Amino acid sequence: MKVSINWLKEYVSLDGVSAVELADALTTAGLEIEGVDPVAQGTNLVIGEVLSCNPHPDSDHLNVCMVEYGEGPTQIVCGAPNCKAGIKVIVAKVGAELPEITIKAAKVRGQESNGMLCSLRELGVNEKYLREDQINGIEILPSDAPVGNTEVLKYLGYDDVVLDASQTPNRADCMAMWSVAKEVGAVLRREVKLPVYEGASNVGKPTTLQVASKTEKCPHFLGKIVGKVVVKESPKWMQDYLHSAGVRAINNVVDISNYVMIETGQPLHFYDLAKMPHREITVIDDVDMKLTALDGVEYDVVKGDLLITTGGEATGIAGIMGGDDSKIDETTTGIIIEAAHFNHVSIRNSAKRLGLMTEAASRYIKGLEKLAQNKAMDRAVQLLIEYAEASELEETVEAGSVNYTPIQVTETLEHCNELLGTSFEMNEVVEVLNALDFSPVVDGTTFTCTIPSYRTDIAIREDIDEEIIRLIGYDRLKETLPTMEATAGKLTHRQTLRRTTKQVLTGLGIREVITYTLVKEQYMNEAVLPFGDHVQLASPMSEDRKYVRNSMMPSMLECLSYNQARKASNVNLFEISNVYEKGKVQERVGILLSDSLQENRLQKINIKSDFYALKGIVMAWLDKLGFASNRITVKENTLDTKHYHPYRSAALYLQNDLIGIIGEVHPSYAKQMNVSACVYAELNFDLLVDTKTSKVRFVALDRYPSVSRDIALVVSTDTSAQSILDVINKVGKKLVQSTEVFDVYQGEHVEKGCKSIALNIVYQANDHTLTDDEVVPLHQEILNELESKCNAKLRG
Incomplete structure (x- = not known):
């Protein structure tokens, strides 16, 4: 709302109050003033008359003018096409300061010029309010303009200052000058006189409308x-x-x-x-x-x-x-x-x-x-x-019909002071309420206000208390410490897991992002693991912010697209945020990797951001949270092959509960989102919060040597490496310290329909040095069990 100071003066006296002081007072009272801008500016201005206007001897467009403004004829060179003898003009004398120029005496192509003839545009008047001739030429004043008048802006009606007021959402009334005048009157404690207009339309003959x-x-x-x-x-x-x-x-x-x-x-x-x-x-x-x-x-x-x-x-x-x-x-x-x-x-x-x-x-x-x-x-x-x-x-x-009944609100002085932490007297409160035209009726320490129709933001007694404190002044509030029970501060379980998550992922060089919760309809239809009906806003900011998201994947891919479009590489991001469906909220963790996770050209280190890098990050993160790898199951992804590559993605389970999906983003979806190849994980953080974590136990450093055995097994292509590891760990749980798959091979020397899986098994005891008599029988038992359970045979 643009508020003219001159217009305000039609309703309320502003004597002794500058525009800046008024802006400060209104801002303190809650009506934020973002700018104080003069309509026009210029010092050392005077109204003059052009006595003569002759062509410049050394120019095809300049004129040499003799101008009278009360100090004797003065020569001024002017290039305006509408300049001529006999007109009244605005003269900026030598030393005048205009919005974009300071006037100095000068010679223009050999002719002295002691000032400037001005257009309204040169005084800072907005061009959109000017005619074309006013923009392209000097301002020609009425023939009765008083020569020598130095109050030029006042004569023109441009001696005004405009306040740029930013209304808070509850103060719709301040979109009207009358209401702003009422606000100014209340802040300055001055009388407001609005035009007498009531009933002016109650005239007229019978109508056909x-x-x-x-x-x-x-x-x-x-x-x-x-x-x-x-x-x-x-x-x-x-x-x-x-x-x-x-x-x-x-x-x-x-x-x-x-x-x-x-x-x-x-x-x-x-x-x-x-x-x-x-x-x-x-x-x-x-x-x-x-x-x-x-x-x-x-x-x-x-x-x-x-x-x-x-x-x-x-x-x-x-x-x-x-x-x-x-x-x-x-x-x-x-x-x-x-x-x-x-x-x-x-x-x-x-x-x-x-x-x-x-x-x-x-x-x-x-x-x-x-x-x-x-x-x-x-x-x-x-x-x-x-x-x-x-x-x-x-x-x-x-x-x-109007159906209007004035609202009445009752408050007590005790409740007002208790709520505000003040000790106001009744006369102070009544003064404010009268200034606001609330017509207070006092009964002991109780006062009842009748709210003017234009104050649609006042409905309850706390609204009255807010009006009182903002007009009396927040500086009247005394500094006090809050009264509360002293407690030992600590993080909740959820906060602890959330903080650990951030520490682990940022420690791996992944940057945290915060993306928009409100998304467009297209993103709602591209959700990973949706869990209910969409939530649509009743009053969205725009079509692109119409829904509350039910997945983080589109938003994070949009973030990646933005960065890659600006030539950023190795963009690795994570976000912890909520997703929503009707009546449900779920907190999730999204992890997005692209290009390389770590790269050092000098040391020739390049860890590609692929499925295995993402899986390793997720497993390390889960382990840090207290979920050991033996509690996590990795299965083939059959849940979502639209957004994930069907052969380079997996579903993660905690016992029998789905944690989420990890893997490479489907190439067609990546193209749709305008990103290069990347991997993404979206995981249910609520599930991890609600599941009991394993206790962290101290394990001493190894004191005894280990025994390592490499084996290559030929199994059916349908047999998963995990099933083999499960058998090994179950049979050798007392002495098998670790197992690792280091090669999978299909091709020559391996029969069709089979594959070769090479593993390393490490045996170790924590209280003595192992002997062959312990390792050999256990190793053979493991091989026998693998042949029995997985139909695995040693590769020759």
Whole structure:
């Protein structure tokens, strides 16, 4: 919201308060001011008259002018095409400081120039509010402009400062100048005088206009015919105020609609009466069609979008922008006024989808007070009569009703002080509430407030307490220590596992990322291990942030794509985050590896980020959490072969419970996500938190030598290496210290349908040195059991 200081002065005195001081006071009270910007700037300015304007002898576009501004004729060289003798101009004297230049005496191609003739653009006025001739030439002032006047900006109406106010979501009222004036009055404890306008629209002869609403999204609609208006230029003060608010002046009728919207916060729409032959307006929300709006663009309207129709034909997108075929122009002689209340969620959804965030839409989205339509109608009629010669008015017609009852909130001084930690007296509290127009009624230590209609954010007594402290000042709060029971701080089990996870993975050189929880619909359909129905936001920020994600994989691949597009290599990431389905939340760990896990060209080290690197990281992480490898089972991945390579991925189980899937991302899905080959794991962290971990036991360093045996077994291709390891560990559990598969071979010298698996078995006792009499029988027993259980034979 752009707030003009000069406009504010129409309602509340700002004597003795600078714009910066006002901005500080409002920010302290909760209305954040992000900028304090003058409408125009310039020092050492004066109004002058061009006495003569002759072509420069050494230029085809410059002129040598003699200018009088009260100090005798002064020569100034000017290159503006509209400069001529006899006009009144803005002169920046030598030493003047403009937004982008400091004026100095100089010679221009041999001719002295002691100053500059200025355009409004050179004084910092925004170009979008200027005509083409004002942009391309100097500003020509009225013939009665007083020569020698040094208060040039004041004369022009540009001695204004604009506050850029950022409203908090609960303060929708501050989208209206009247409400901002009330806020300023409350902060400064000064009287606020708003225009007397009530009942101005309660005039007119019987009308033929009919209005109706066929949707609950429009509970209240006012319409009024003004039979005659005169379209002309708006008063200069109105144009200036609109420009300061960021709205371009068009003509008096259109400008009054915008002026009233900014004053009251209620958007209005004026229709050209001659272009509305049906004298009927109906609000609907159940059609699909195309509509050309005031900006000349054709928009696709869908069911759910609110539409203004007349005679069955659409004439505007409700609350956002009117149609092109009923707009006000210089031929307009009569108008229909529309003031309506539209559902803010519906307007928000339509505006975002259409990409039309107009001034009207921005106000509807915040939510309007229930009395705003009547206020705006009264004020618009008052101004139309005064500045557009409005006549032949017809009575106001209404669809729906206001249904407004003032809210009353009761609070006690004791509760207020207890909640705020203050010791305010009743007179301090009453002063604040009176300044806010809350009309407090005091009964002992209890006070009851009647809330003004525009303060839609006040509903409970704690809201009253917040108003009291923000206006009295947070500096009145005393510093106190919180009262609480002293406890020994420690991490919960989940926090401990989460911290250990981060330590392990970052220690391996994997970077933690935080990706968006809200994703687009496409990502919801690309979920790994989904576990329920999708959660869709009722009011999404955009189509790309419409759902709460049920998997981390698409988000992490999007992160990888972003980095690889910027030539980043060896991007290895992990994330700990929640995924959601209706009524369910699950915490997961995602690990994504690409290119190399570790690389050192000098030492010729290159650990590729492949399935085995990922599996090793996951197993080491699980072991660190307290889940030994003998509790983890790795099985073929048959759960998801759409997102994972079917032959380079696996499912991990903790006992019989699925932890997650690890493996190479399917090449087609990687191409779809615009990433190179990579491996990814998505694991159920909740399962690990809820499962009892193994106790960590101290194991002394080996004191006795070990015995190593290598064997090569020929088994069926269907036999897994894990089944062989399970047999070895079961039979030799007392003396087998470790087993390792170091080769798998299929091909020549191995019969078809079989494979050769080479293993290393290490035998060791922790209390003595092993002998052949112990190792040989045990080794033979293992071979016999492998032949029996796995049909494994020693390779010759």
